[in-house]
Amino acid sequence: MPLISTHGLGKRYGRQVALEALDLSVEAGEVLCLLGANGAGKTTTLNLLLGFLAPSSGEARIDGRNVHQDPEAARAVLGYLPEVVQLYPLLTGIETLRYFIDLSGRPCPAQAELQAMLDRVGLQRDAHDRAVGQYSKGMRQKLGLAIALSKGARALLLDEPLSGLDPKAANELVALVRALAAEGHAILAVTHDIFRAQQMADRIGIMRQGRLIEMLDPRNMSASEIEALYVHHLRDLA
Ligand SMILES: Nc1ncnc2c1ncn2[C@@H]1O[C@H](COP(=O)(O)OP(=O)(O)O)[C@@H](O)[C@H]1O
Ligand SMILES: [Mg+2]
Incomplete structure (x- = not known):
């Protein structure tokens, strides 16, 4: 059974179609x-999968x-990394992770285990005790992924x-996503970055005006071939 799937999933706002009959599935790995x-x-697709939209x-x-x-x-096994990971700027990385685990009501792991969780996402040791207000976007994302993984997503x-x-x-980030897939996670990522998508993905779906119009196998294509196809599909768009 796929970890992530949609079946004829659609979303309309009045006459505006945001998403039309989307069928997709992402397996573990x-x-x-x-x-x-x-x-x-x-x-819209992500918000429907998160249950934020009906x-x-x-x-x-x-x-x-x-x-x-x-x-x-559904949410018990779901982890979400928003485009901007919201964190309390004065807490350190370790404190942030501990805070989210406390908030979830789970028993808090020992310091060494918290460190191991941050190591796992590639957050360097000297950042663990630094205030997250000083983190770069990449560091915030690693921490966001550590938080998602800590709940068993x-x-x-x-x-x-x-x-x-x-x-x-x-x-x-590409290496981390590939490592997480290799550990058996199912990952759905939305991106504008064709070059990185080609490195990261097992499959690439191209969406246009609420419809999934093509599914590609990036291993048989170069990034420039994918880009040419993408531009072709986007022609005539205002
Ligand atoms: N709350 C809303 N009310 C009306 N139209 C919406 C709403 N949210 C999204 N849409 C429309 O649905 C379409 C898809 O939006 P969205 O999922 O945000 O696209 P993307 O994330 O790919 O840029 C767009 O045409 C957008 O204007
Ligand atoms: Mg969007």
């Missing part, structure tokens, strides 16, 4: 990237649980995880 211009329906048609499932009907069960939704990252941070 897999990374799916969705590409699409502004207004393509990417954020679908107009169809359904979204996380680990087989219907997100709309059974939101708590197996399905991960990433909204524009690469925007604003320098090349080194982007490389590290």
Whole structure:
């Protein structure tokens, strides 16, 4: 059973169609990237999977649980990395992780275990005790992923995880996402970055005006071939 799936998922606002009959699935071990211009329906897709929006048609499932009907069960295995990870600037990385674990009501792990959780996402040791207000975007994302993983999330939704990252941070994020997939997570990422999507994804979906219009296997294509196809699909768009 796929960890993330949608079946005929749609969202309308009056006559405006934000998402139309979306069928997709992401298995454990897999990374799916969705590409699409502004207004393509990417954020709507993530918000429906998160249960932030009610679908107009169809359904979204996380680990087989219907997100709309059974939101708590679905969210229990779901991790979400928003484009901007909101953190308390004065807390350190370790304190932030401890804070979120406390908030969830789980017993707090020992210091060494918290450090290991930050090591796992590649947050360097000298940052663990630094205030997160001084973190770069890449560091905030690593911490955000550590928080998601700390609750046992197996399905991960990433909204524009690469925007604003320098090349080194982007490389590290791609490597981290691949490592998480190799550990058995299912990852759905929305991005504008064709080059990184090609490195990161097992499949790339191209969305346009609320519809998934093509699914690509990036291993058989170069980034420039993917870009040419993408530009071709986006022609005629205002
Ligand atoms: N709350 C809303 N009310 C009306 N239209 C909306 C609303 N949210 C999104 N839309 C429309 O739905 C379409 C898809 O939006 P969105 O999912 O945000 O696209 P993307 O994230 O790919 O840029 C757009 O045309 C957008 O204007
Ligand atoms: Mg969006």
